[in-house]
Amino acid sequence: MAEMWINMGPQHPMTHGLWNLRIKVDGEIIVDAVPEIGYLHRGMEKIFEHRTYPQIGPITDRLCYGSSFTWNHLYCLTIENLMKLEIPERAKYIRVMVIEMQRIASHLMWIAAYAADLGLLAGFLWAMREREIFLDLMQALSGSRLTYNYARIGGVAADLPSDFERDALRAVNYFEKKLEEYEALYRDSKIFLMRNQGIGVLSKEDAINRGVTGPTLRASGVKYDIRKDQPYEVYEEIDFEPQSSPDCDCYGRYVVRMNEMRESCKIIRQALSKMPQGPVRVKTPLIGPQGDAIGRVEDPRGEGIMYVIGDGSEKPYRLKVRSPLFVILSAARQMLVGYKIADVVAIMGSIDVCMGETDK
Amino acid sequence: MIDLETELRSRIDGLKRKIVRKAVATCERRIERELPEKIGKELSELHAEKGFIRMRVERSSILKLCRLLKDSYKFNHLSLITTVDWDDRFELVYHLFSYPYNCAAEIKVEIPRDDPKVDSVTPLWGGANWHEREAYDMMGIVFLNHPDLRRILLPQEYEYFPLRKDFKMELE
Amino acid sequence: MLMRSKDFLAWADDWFGRVLKKSTLGRAVDRVFTDFFTWARINSLHPLHFGIMCCAIEMAAASAPRFDAQRLGIIYRSTPRQCDILLVNGPVSKKLRPDLRRLYDQMADPKWVIAMGECAISGGPFWQSYSIVEGVDQFIPVDVYIPGCPVRPEAMIEGFVKLQEKIRAEKKGLLTEDWVRK
Numbered sequence: 001m002a003e004m005w006i007n008m009g010p011q012h013p014m015t016h017g018l019w020n021l022r023i024k025v026d027g028e029i030i031v032d033a034v035p036e037i038g039y040l041h042r043g044m045e046k047i048f049e050h051r052t053y054p055q056i057g058p059i060t061d062r063l064c065y066g067s068s069f070t071w072n073h074l075y076c077l078t079i080e081n082l083m084k085l086e087i088p089e090r091a092k093y094i095r096v097m098v099i100e101m102q103r104i105a106s107h108l109m110w111i112a113a114y115a116a117d118l119g120l121l122a123g124f125l126w127a128m129r130e131r132e133i134f135l136d137l138m139q140a141l142s143g144s145r146l147t148y149n150y151a152r153i154g155g156v157a158a159d160l161p162s163d164f165e166r167d168a169l170r171a172v173n174y175f176e177k178k179l180e181e182y183e184a185l186y187r188d189s190k191i192f193l194m195r196n197q198g199i200g201v202l203s204k205e206d207a208i209n210r211g212v213t214g215p216t217l218r219a220s221g222v223k224y225d226i227r228k229d230q231p232y233e234v235y236e237e238i239d240f241e242p243q244s245s246p247d248c249d250c251y252g253r254y255v256v257r258m259n260e261m262r263e264s265c266k267i268i269r270q271a272l273s274k275m276p277q278g279p280v281r282v283k284t285p286l287i288g289p290q291g292d293a294i295g296r297v298e299d300p301r302g303e304g305i306m307y308v309i310g311d312g313s314e315k316p317y318r319l320k321v322r323s324p325l326f327v328i329l330s331a332a333r334q335m336l337v338g339y340k341i342a343d344v345v346a347i348m349g350s351i352d353v354c355m356g357e358t359d360k
Numbered sequence: 361m362i363d364l365e366t367e368l369r370s371r372i373d374g375l376k377r378k379i380v381r382k383a384v385a386t387c388e389r390r391i392e393r394e395l396p397e398k399i400g401k402e403l404s405e406l407h408a409e410k411g412f413i414r415m416r417v418e419r420s421s422i423l424k425l426c427r428l429l430k431d432s433y434k435f436n437h438l439s440l441i442t443t444v445d446w447d448d449r450f451e452l453v454y455h456l457f458s459y460p461y462n463c464a465a466e467i468k469v470e471i472p473r474d475d476p477k478v479d480s481v482t483p484l485w486g487g488a489n490w491h492e493r494e495a496y497d498m499m500g501i502v503f504l505n506h507p508d509l510r511r512i513l514l515p516q517e518y519e520y521f522p523l524r525k526d527f528k529m530e531l532e
Numbered sequence: 533m534l535m536r537s538k539d540f541l542a543w544a545d546d547w548f549g550r551v552l553k554k555s556t557l558g559r560a561v562d563r564v565f566t567d568f569f570t571w572a573r574i575n576s577l578h579p580l581h582f583g584i585m586c587c588a589i590e591m592a593a594a595s596a597p598r599f600d601a602q603r604l605g606i607i608y609r610s611t612p613r614q615c616d617i618l619l620v621n622g623p624v625s626k627k628l629r630p631d632l633r634r635l636y637d638q639m640a641d642p643k644w645v646i647a648m649g650e651c652a653i654s655g656g657p658f659w660q661s662y663s664i665v666e667g668v669d670q671f672i673p674v675d676v677y678i679p680g681c682p683v684r685p686e687a688m689i690e691g692f693v694k695l696q697e698k699i700r701a702e703k704k705g706l707l708t709e710d711w712v713r714k
Contacts, residue, residue, distance in 0.1 A: 010631055013581045013610045018628060038513040039628045040585065043661035045498070046522055046529055050660070059657055065586035065682075109589065112596075128596030145593075146586055146682045208436050208459070211487025222459065229380075229462055230411075239369065294455065294466075307442050307453065320442040330490040356585060359513060514663065515627045522662055529660055 003031060006341075010039050014345045016113055017355030021332070021348065025341060033336040035329050040359040048319040053079055053153060053288060056319070061147035063321060064357035067106035067300045069098055069138075071357070073151040077232060078295030078306040079288070080153060087282060091155035092233045093275040097168070098138065098150065099233075099297075100264040100271070104175070105134045106300040107257045111182070114254075114349045118195055123185065130178055133171050140164060155281030165272050172265045179265075183258060196251040200335045200347035203248055210331040214302025214324050215260065216351055218244040219252035226298040238270050250350040257352075287314050301325055301352050323357035380462050384411045387461040391433060399425055413465045422469050423479040426454070430484050434460045438485040441492060443499040445525045449473050450501060454481075471501065480506040498523040566703055573616075573642070574696045575605040580615040580635070584622025586682040587649040591621055594685035601689055604696075612638040617695075618672070621683075623651035623658055624665045636672050642704070646691055647674045650681045657681070 009020035018039035024032035044063065048056055060075040061068040073095055080087060108131040115123025135145050140161055142150035150157050186192050202212070207220040217224065225242030227235045243259040245252035288310040295306045302324020311317040328351050335347050388408040395415075396403055402418040403425070417425050429435040440455040454467040471478055480503035481488045492503045493512040500521035503509060511518065520527055551557060583591060594601040595608070609615050612635045624632055636645070647668045650656035655666040668674060675698060678691035 010628065011580070011582050011612075011635055016583065018584055038511075038515075039625060039631075040622070041513040041625050041627065041663050042623055042658040043522060043529075043663045044658075046527075047658065047661055050529060062586060062657065065589055068586075113592070125597055128593060129598065132593075132596065132598050145684065146589060206486075209486045211438055211485065213437075224459055230464075239366065239373075303439065305440050305455065307440065307455070309444060318442070318444050320440070322440040326490060326494075327487050330487065527662075529662055 008344065009036075014117060014348060016349070016353050017358075019329070019353070019355055019358070021344070023336065023341070023344065028340045030336050030339055030341065030344070033333045035332050037326075037329065037355070037358055040355045042360070044360045045319060045321065048316060050315065052314045053286070053316065056316075057152065058147070058149045061149055062356060063360070064299070064301070064323070064325075064354045065146060066109050066352075066354045066356075067102050068147045069102040069150060070106075070297060070299045070304065072149060073099060074295050074297045074299075074304050074306050076151045076153050077297065078293055078308050081295055082291060082293035082308050082310055083153075083285065083289060085154060085282065085284060087155045088279050089234070089276050090159075090278040091280045093271050094156050094160065094280065095151060096233050096235065096238065097268050097271040097275075098141065098148075098156075100267045101134050101138060101168075103264050103300045104261050105131050105138075107261050108134075110257065110300075110352045111254075115186075117345050117349050118192060120185075120189060120192060123182070126178075126182065126185075130175055133175065137164075137168055137171055140167070152281060154284040155279070157281075159280050168268065168272060172268050176262065176265050179258070179261060186254070193251070195343075195346050196249065196254060196350070197247075198249055198251075199339060199343050200250045200350060201248045202331065202335050206331070206334050207248075210334070211327040212302070212331055213327070214299065215253055215256045216302065216328055218242065219256045220248040221246050226296060226303060230296065232295075232297060234271075234274075237274065238267055240267050240270075250346050253350045287312065288316065299324055301354065301357075302328065304357075321357070321360055323360070325351070325353060325355075325358045329353070329358060383461050384463055387433060387458070387463050388413060394432075395425075395428070398428060411463050413463060414468075415465065416468045416470075419469050419471055419478050422454075422467070423481060423484075425467065426456075426481050426484055429456060429465060433463075434458050435463075435465055436460075436485075438481065438487050438491075441488065441495055443495045443501060443523065445499060445523065447525060450476055450499065452478065452495070452501070476501045477504055478502075479504050482506055497521075500524065570700055570703065574699055577604070577606055577617055577692060577695070578609050578615050579606060579617040579619045579646075580612055580639075581608045581610045582619065582621075582635070584620070584624075584628075585649075585651060587621035587651075587680075587688075590682050590685050591619065591648070591688060594688050596685075599685040599689065601685075601692070604689065604692060606692060612636075613640065615639055616643055618643065618645045619648055620645065620652040620668045620672075621648040623656055624668055625663050626665060627663070629665055629671060632668075633671055644675045644695060644699075645672055646676045646678065646695060648678045648680075648688060648691065649683050650679065653677050653679065 003024055003026045005022055005024050007020060007022055009015045010018045020036040022034045023030050060071045063071040108127045112124045112127035138148060139145055142148040202220055204221045207217050223242055223244040228242050240263045243256050245255045290310055290312045292309045297304050304324060305322035307320040308316050309318040391413055392406060392408050395406060399421060402421045405416040407414045435456040435458045437457040437459060439457055442453040444451040450471040450473060452469045456465040480492055492506055495501050496509055497511045497513050618636055647653050652668045655664050658664045659666055676691050676695045678687055680687050
């Protein structure tokens, strides 16, 4: 049968963002795949060079809008490493708590979109409903539902409101019970299992060689989590387990993310109980020093890095963003070749695409 | 019973961290001792501190250094390739990480502005493919032996390299 | 009555036009049924499944149980041929501009465009960038602008209600008005 190239995107319900996937098909089997990105390129790295350090904060929120606090926090961490600032303990605990809440919200957004793509609309509705609870909590902290700008250089913007601890504990207890319901829904759905098990296999050597990080790497058997292996903030004081799964397919990635949500609930409880009293922000200089610094965090999608070079003025000379999905998308070819067209949705959905950070 | 379990777990975690710190320190010492002999005088700076090893190397031996780091010292994860435009030269900064030894390495390479060519490290790490394409797209650095060097973020017909300092953005 | 199919179609169009579109019978039918067609159009606005940036997450949240845009008849369709509304919810880069114009051209009349969020209205926080078009209305006619960064789901639903009021105020009948818009 003749082979032909098919364009999936940029407008396609599968894509969750703007990118183009050109696949070469021989009948129904995929023979080659070429992802094309760049439809959302906003020239952020050039914009960063023309803004002062405090002005860049709200822009980094828009880097990956599914987990915007992570990038905001990563930027503040990098600049604090550059300026060699020591932030108060209470601010570190608050940051860890909000990071984990954001992780839960991001994974819920992923499972909602993934279930809707695979035809399980109940999953979409339930996950979005629980996500609203965590968005309410973060709205109480920062005033916004999606792009918070809550982490500032030197700490966080404001202290927790009164009753926040009680509400957060209630939310986490409620959510853990709901997580059991979700797992029952997916575990009993034969179609979901058929569409996920054995599909989109990425072997361990391929994953490490291609620079894949995050839940996609942990689902291929490598138990590497930056929060545990190169800890930042107060992750050394908190007791949790990085989750991994030996089956390298879409089902493994699903299992890893569901378990990570459970671990995040544990981390939130510990952070709330161990939080000391004190200030939440220190004064920062407006002029940055000369030199370079790196900040590295575990984004819900992988390993996020920011590398800043300061030149002694109030604007950075160069601020580089490393997004995890940029690298995982380049490994799309390995995951797609040999499967059928109908599997493209499951495979590309399981790596949790968010084009904001890929295209910068 | 619960207290005993958490106590045991925290002790095991502490032991694990000690083992990892020792591994990191051994790796650092090995690198500091052995690399200058193997690379020679093309390696101009070498400075290791708390699991982070900084180096500066000439552009002709970047591939040799990367191959050495990957094979002998198990730096199997290439994280980031950054391009910097100082006004008279370009600079490439590679960040590598090692999963077994839990170390990080930073390699800086200087490239003359009128001849922006350097060897590609794609044969060693497949993940460098798109990083190098982005470096070409944004800054115009050409990577020799790259399998597919074309623009990735901007349209194919775009003529300029935006991240160079002489590309002025309209600020009005 | 023996004609080729092309000629038959031209003859039928001509008669149809004479009897219905340009005559008093057409205008009478319209006067009776305009309100009905307007009601049908208002309560079945079908936007395109097209998400660009952060406002797309809020668009998805508006279909979620808490805000529930579906009670207004808003159901997303995957292909532009079946849609009424093009909801632009993010910045338009120069690479995307021809594709977006092509999507707009593929939609059938009547069609409306909603610019959701600051990035679609004027370029947003990236207006100085070298690769962003400053506002969607540079190449597509826009009907409703919804400000916000990101737009809250309640604001998006209010934007749709405003579009409904606009359609109601236009009072376009089915037969006697020309729908083609450039």
